[in-house]
Amino acid sequence: MANSLDDVVSGALRVLGQYGLEFCSMRRVAGELGVQPSALYHHVPDKQTLLALMADRIVAGVEVGSDPEKAAHALRDAMLAVRDGADVVATASAFRLGDSRLENELAALTSADVARTVLLYVFGHTQATQMHRQAAQVGILSEDPDLDASFARGLALILR
Structure with missing residues (x-):
């Protein structure tokens, strides 16, 4: 099942909670969601946009x-x-x-x-x-x- 933008933001916040901002990478967020990092870019163009959504x-x-x-x-x-x-x-x-x-x-x-x-x-x-x-x-x-x-x-x- 494909992830939604809401899923991506929720996953990023879980990674933030576990690792902190310093280690909150697109790769970790993708891992949290069980997808390749490239899959995140269907929802957000870059990490800065994801940060703003967070x-x-x-x-x-x-x-x-x-x-x-x-x-x-x-x-x-x-x-x-x-x-x-x-x-x-x-x-x-x-x-x-x-x-x-x-x-x-x-x-x-x-x-x-x-x-x-x-x-x-x-x-x-x-x-x-x-x-x-x-x-x-x-x-x-x-x-x-x-x-x-x-x-x-x-x-x-x-x-x-």
Whole structure:
């Protein structure tokens, strides 16, 4: 049975969860799906497109609504729920790949400059949090109980 685009994105996210972004290759995704790497190119033209689709899937459930602070926390939670999720979403955003819905909706509530600043802060803090937590899991660092609170404090400063 042929794989769909949804299957390819789901397979890529499974590979991401198991190996991390550094080792999330088209070859590994193809192996996860039991196909040759060339079969993936029927669905996506390149790895960057797949990365954008992965980022879109990671943030799909995040709603901006009328509260930028709540949206920023929801975005952070969505990225933290996926291994290297912040790296995937930040990379896609930096290269202007994928859906720019979140930035546009935040800009409508605040301004384009504030929206971009909030997103960059969320990406950076979440990336640092994920790295710290991964290092703590393997015993390189101890857990930092202040990561969540420091995120909230910094976000409040930006939004003020």
